[in-house]
Amino acid sequence: MRNRLSRALPVAVAVLAAVTVALPVSAATASEPVPVSHAAPADHSTYIVTVHPGLDPADVAHDYGITPLYVYRNTLNGFAARLSPEQAEDLRADLVVASVEKDGGATATSFGPGV
Structure with a gap:
């Protein structure tokens, strides 16, 4: 009986080590959530909603x-989500919301000497 246990233990440790290495890192350790694909009606556009400091943007979205597609807590305090025009207007009217902007492309513009 002792021989079987002494042989099984190294095999069990090796299997556990292999499984541990193969597992992905938990999304909970990421600083920003992983983007999630959401199907939305055609009239829903992606908006960036900024809420006032001290408020949790995820809670505002939940309310x-x-x-949200993304929740931002570092550079700005807000979230990105697909919203209907009515939802965007409702959020703009809420006092906890600082801004609601349609998501779009950004370009860099150079100002100064050598332009």
């Missing part, structure tokens, strides 16, 4: 029944 409106919105599932």
Whole structure:
């Protein structure tokens, strides 16, 4: 009996080590959430919603029944989500919301000497 246990233990340790290495890092350790694909009606555009400092943007989205594509807490305090025009207007009217902007492309412009 002792021989079987002494042989099984190294095999079990090797299997556990292999499984541990193969597992992905938990998304909970990421600083920003992983983007999630959400199907939305054609009239829904992606908006960036900024909420006032001290408020949790995920809670604001939840209060409106919105599932954010991203939640931002470092550079700005807000979230990105696909919203209907009505949802965007409702959020703009809420005092906890600082801004609601349609998501779009950005370009760099050079100002100064040598332009």
